[in-house]
Amino acid sequence: MIEELLPDSVVAVEAYGDDPAGQAPLYPEEAALVDRAVAKRRREFAAVRSCARRAMEKLGVAPQPVLTGERGAPRWPSGLAGSMTHCDGYCAAALVRLADLACLGIDAEPDGPLPEDVLPAVCLPEEARRLRRLAGDHPGVHFDRLLFSAKESVYKAWFPLTGQWLDFLEADIEISVDPGERRGGTFRATLLVPGPRVGGRHLTHFQGRWTAQRGLLATAVTVPYD
Ligand SMILES: CC(C)(COP(=O)(O)OP(=O)(O)OC[C@H]1O[C@@H](n2cnc3c(N)ncnc32)[C@H](O)[C@@H]1OP(=O)(O)O)[C@@H](O)C(=O)NCCC(=O)NCCS
Numbered sequence: 001m002i003e004e005l006l007p008d009s010v011v012a013v014e015a016y017g018d019d020p021a022g023q024a025p026l027y028p029e030e031a032a033l034v035d036r037a038v039a040k041r042r043r044e045f046a047a048v049r050s051c052a053r054r055a056m057e058k059l060g061v062a063p064q065p066v067l068t069g070e071r072g073a074p075r076w077p078s079g080l081a082g083s084m085t086h087c088d089g090y091c092a093a094a095l096v097r098l099a100d101l102a103c104l105g106i107d108a109e110p111d112g113p114l115p116e117d118v119l120p121a122v123c124l125p126e127e128a129r130r131l132r133r134l135a136g137d138h139p140g141v142h143f144d145r146l147l148f149s150a151k152e153s154v155y156k157a158w159f160p161l162t163g164q165w166l167d168f169l170e171a172d173i174e175i176s177v178d179p180g181e182r183r184g185g186t187f188r189a190t191l192l193v194p195g196p197r198v199g200g201r202h203l204t205h206f207q208g209r210w211t212a213q214r215g216l217l218a219t220a221v222t223v224p225y226d
Contacts, residue, residue, distance in 0.1 A: 002092045002106055004184075005209040005220035009100035011058045013051040014092035016214075023050040027065040044086040052084060052093035059095055073159050083156045090216055102198045103223040105156030107149045111217045114144040122148055122168035130174065138177050141212045146219070147173055153219040154189045154206050161196040161203075161223070175210070184211040189221070199225030 003012040026034075026046050034042045052074075053063035061077055066084075069075040076082050082095035083106045094106050114122075123131070127147060134143045150173050158166045170193045177185040187208045195203030208221040 001211060001213050001216070002094060002108070002218050002220060004211060005106075005218060006094055006104070007101070007222060010094050010096045010104060010222070011055045012092060012094040012106075013054040013058070014090065015047055015051055016090055023047055024053055024063075029067060030065050033068055044091060048084045048086050048091040048093055051091055052082065052095065055082070055093050055095040056080075059097065061095075070163060071159065071165075073156075081160065083153075085152075085156075085218075087216070092218075094220070096222075101222055102225055103157045103160050105153040105158070105221045106219070107152040107156065108216055108218045109145050109149045111142050111212050111215050112145060113142050114148055118148070119144055122151060124169055124172055127173060134175060134177070138182055141183060142217065143175060146175060146210055146212070146217050149217050149219040150175065150187050150189065150208055150210065150221075153208055153221040157206060157221040157223055158196075161198065166193070171206070183213065185209070187219070198223055201226075 002014050006012055023046050030049060034045045049066050052066050056063050064077055067075045074084055079098055080095050081098055081103050083104050084093045085106050085108045087108050087110060090108050092106060094104060096104060131143045151168050151171060154171050155166050171189040171191055173187055173189050175187045187210060189206040191204055206221045208219055210219045
């Protein structure tokens with residue numbers, strides 16, 4: 001699912017269910033990061049790292065630990081950028097060589113409504129108007145949850161480039177539905193704060209893709225150099 005949202009240069013590996021049988025063990029330094037966590041967190045932490053190691057192998061990079069850096073961001077082997085996501089019943093890791101892309105972010109969420117009290121905290125008035133229009137034109141997709149996922153993908157791509165927090169209300173997301181597709185499309189995130197410099201230009205927006213499949217919503221943002 002996630003691979004469909006990403007260019008060919010990106011290697012993505014995903015797993016459905018808890019998939020403990022397919023999981024490689026954690027490295028001791030990874031295990032130490034979750035030794036006090038609840039079992040669910042330990043399972044998802046291990047499952048997504050298993051995906052990340054398979055992605056490293058596919059890229060021709062020796063599998064190695066994925067430790068946690070500043071503000072929870074994953075630390076990738078030198079020369080690589082990547083992103084990981086987990087939600088109930090699904091996890092995915094996507095990796096790319098820095099020669100091919102400056103950065104990327106992926107996110108997956110259950111395709112269900114966003115809790116009512118969350119929406120006002122993450123959604124600009126203009127986004128709320130667009131969500132109502134989308135819901136009317138394309139019933140069957142929870143666009144409020146999709147907006148949330150798109151913002152999390154934006155943050156996962158933004159953070160490695162800036163090392164800074166980005167608030168939910170600091171990017172304005174416009175979602176488009178692919179003609180004839182109805183359960184997939186693109187989105188554009190216009191930054192409402194100054195963007196980082198990438199490839200000699202200041203980023204003003206991020207571009208992403210989304211899909212709704214198998215009861216899940218997935219989003220991906222990629223940042224090319226030009
Ligand atoms: C960090 C955050 C985006 C994670 O999203 P989530 O839906 O809670 O969880 P997911 O399972 O999809 O992703 C978790 C993974 O995100 C990655 N992640 C965590 N912090 C990160 C950061 N600062 N930068 C990049 N990736 C990060 C990690 O790989 C983590 O998995 P791990 O802990 O097993 O290593 C979210 O918790 C958060 O803090 N959001 C607030 C900021 C934001 O989204 N702003 C919107 C700007 S428009």
